[in-house]
Amino acid sequence: MIRIASRAALAAASTFAIASPALAHMTFETAQSAPGEQFRGVLVLPHGCDGAPTDTIRVTLPQGFVDVSAEAKDGWTLETPGSDGQVSQIVWSGGSVPDDGHETFAFTGTFAADLPETDMVFAVEQMCGEVSLGWEPAVSLGDEPVSHGQDGSDAITVGDLELTGAFTRATLPNAPVGGGYVTITNKGDEADRLVSAQSSFSPDVQIHEMAVVNDVMQMQQLPEGLEIPAGETVTLAPGGLHMMFMNISAPFVEGETVPVTLVFEKAGEVEIELAVQAFGASGMNTSGHEGH
Numbered sequence: 001m002i003r004i005a006s007r008a009a010l011a012a013a014s015t016f017a018i019a020s021p022a023l024a025h026m027t028f029e030t031a032q033s034a035p036g037e038q039f040r041g042v043l044v045l046p047h048g049c050d051g052a053p054t055d056t057i058r059v060t061l062p063q064g065f066v067d068v069s070a071e072a073k074d075g076w077t078l079e080t081p082g083s084d085g086q087v088s089q090i091v092w093s094g095g096s097v098p099d100d101g102h103e104t105f106a107f108t109g110t111f112a113a114d115l116p117e118t119d120m121v122f123a124v125e126q127m128c129g130e131v132s133l134g135w136e137p138a139v140s141l142g143d144e145p146v147s148h149g150q151d152g153s154d155a156i157t158v159g160d161l162e163l164t165g166a167f168t169r170a171t172l173p174n175a176p177v178g179g180g181y182v183t184i185t186n187k188g189d190e191a192d193r194l195v196s197a198q199s200s201f202s203p204d205v206q207i208h209e210m211a212v213v214n215d216v217m218q219m220q221q222l223p224e225g226l227e228i229p230a231g232e233t234v235t236l237a238p239g240g241l242h243m244m245f246m247n248i249s250a251p252f253v254e255g256e257t258v259p260v261t262l263v264f265e266k267a268g269e270v271e272i273e274l275a276v277q278a279f280g281a282s283g284m285n286t287s288g289h290e291g292h
């Protein structure tokens with residue numbers, strides 16, 4: 001469960017993640033560090049959300065990123081919610097960066113010495129009034145540069161829809177749920193809808209959004225499914241819209257794949273394989289579903 005203090009963030013958080021296609025991703029200026037090292041993360045805003053100015057940036061920190069201090073910005077409210085003296089999120093709100101502005105948001109922390117030499121993912125929500133985008137900039141703690149496995153170019157086409165970057169994350173033994181992520185682009189003239197999903201790994205694959213209930217940010221099922229507007233790209237990503245595999249029958253193992261059949265109202269059914277990436281620290285598969 002993620003507690004949020006900012007009114008602006010609360011108001012903006014309820015609609016989510018309609019990303020424009022073929023635009024630059026949000027990344028860190030420097031994306032290389034190591035276990036035990038201090039790291040200054042500088043997030044570079046690529047653009048607004050569909051032309052709208054950005055008013056809130058919320059960063060959910062990976063576990064093992066400690067001694068965090070965020071850098072205040074003139075004209076923005078800075079909040080760092082967390083528990084037990086550990087900062088779990090950094091929220092800059094109340095400012096405005098125009099669509100063509102080039103603003104940076106920075107913070108400093110230390111990667112714990114016992115972390116593996118893998119990519120550490122920071123889930124970032126970029127909010128522009130009613131619209132928001134989800135990003136997943138990562139920092140490599142090993143010799144390899146950050147891998148962009150989830151941006152893979154193997155596109156699957158069904159009807160007017162193009163599906164790319166299908167992935168999930170390894171789950172811990174006995175974890176009851178797993179996430180599922182994919183980018184869906186509607187190249188047609190009519191809206192379509194992801195109405196359901198099925199997998200041999202779960203008796204109940206749900207489609208979830210982030211929503212604020214009683215001032216608390218929670219996952220929430222979308223019983224009507226998820227609209228894919230004509231000409232738009234909808235991204236399911238950690239920290240935002242996602243598939244939720246309930247009561248999984250076996251753990252998701254890194255390097256393997258998890259099959260899932262997506263059912264669209266117009267385009268019909270398509271089976272895709274979610275590539276299982278390393279157990280991430282993005283929070284989605286760990287603390288994100290407590291009390292859910």
Ligand SMILES: [Cu+2]
Nearest residue numbers: 208219220244
């Ligand atoms: Cu969920």
